[in-house]
Amino acid sequence: MERRQNLEHTSLLVLSLLSREDMYGYQMITEIQKKLDSSFTMKEGTLYPILKKLEASEAVESYEQPVPGGRIRKYYHLTAAGRQLLRREEEAWHTYEKSINQILKCESGGILPEGS
Amino acid sequence: MERRQNLEHTSLLVLSLLSREDMYGYQMITEIQKKLDSSFTMKEGTLYPILKKLEASEAVESYEQPVPGGRIRKYYHLTAAGRQLLRREEEAWHTYEKSINQILKCESGGILPEGS
DNA sequence: TCCTTATACCTTGACACTCGATGTATATCT
DNA sequence: AGATATACATCGAGTGTCAAGGTATAAGGA
Numbered sequence: 001m002e003r004r005q006n007l008e009h010t011s012l013l014v015l016s017l018l019s020r021e022d023m024y025g026y027q028m029i030t031e032i033q034k035k036l037d038s039s040f041t042m043k044e045g046t047l048y049p050i051l052k053k054l055e056a057s058e059a060v061e062s063y064e065q066p067v068p069g070g071r072i073r074k075y076y077h078l079t080a081a082g083r084q085l086l087r088r089e090e091e092a093w094h095t096y097e098k099s100i101n102q103i104l105k106c107e108s109g110g111i112l113p114e115g116s
Numbered sequence: 117m118e119r120r121q122n123l124e125h126t127s128l129l130v131l132s133l134l135s136r137e138d139m140y141g142y143q144m145i146t147e148i149q150k151k152l153d154s155s156f157t158m159k160e161g162t163l164y165p166i167l168k169k170l171e172a173s174e175a176v177e178s179y180e181q182p183v184p185g186g187r188i189r190k191y192y193h194l195t196a197a198g199r200q201l202l203r204r205e206e207e208a209w210h211t212y213e214k215s216i217n218q219i220l221k222c223e224s225g226g227i228l229p230e231g232s
Numbered sequence: 233t234c235c236t237t238a239t240a241c242c243t244t245g246a247c248a249c250t251c252g253a254t255g256t257a258t259a260t261c262t
Numbered sequence: 263a264g265a266t267a268t269a270c271a272t273c274g275a276g277t278g279t280c281a282a283g284g285t286a287t288a289a290g291g292a
Contacts, residue, residue, distance in 0.1 A: 045251045
């Protein structure tokens, strides 16, 4: 019954975050939480498999960095291929977005001229 | 490798289409194709299960209507509950849309003030 | 006549994605 | 000592998508 969040464009978000700076997984989660203020959350069970997949396809590279405290962070860096992928996914997202809105806008106002 | 289309907001689209007029399944598919010009397609294997689910949850009602040719069409009609569902799904969609764009817009232009 | 295409319905099974739950480990705070 | 925060990761149930297949009628072409 619970509405599953279904991000679906998760890899787009990950790539976009990494386009600004190298980040580690936990950081991406908290960043998104901060930015979106709980309108949705990126779950660990969603994120980590995606990072793996992106690394396997060489869209990102990772390196570990010890933190003074003693823990180790695994940073991810966007590759050139990843940047291209980002462009493509972004475009796909906007197409998708427009398509949905195109259908919705016909809703009750109705019959709009389909020309310019 | 093939990018699966992943409509994900399919039921929203179905509800939206039905908010204007009663429609039958095949018609929804062709309508969307017409409106969106192949930017994506609603597949039968996706649509029919959703119509079933919407009917089971009483968001839509169906009735059959014979066509002069001899075939029978199964029309779907949006109920009051369905209209409410549409409002909710629409709102969820816009929240989702904004969230994604919120992340994307920070991309390269960077550091926007987070206040109003 | 047969074959293809279009209309119109529907199901199945493989695959993909999400996420709650669970597990590891360290550091800090109470 | 126990809870919380940081930081990594996996698993399995549930759900959604879609190619493929199936049924059936009608029209158009070879």
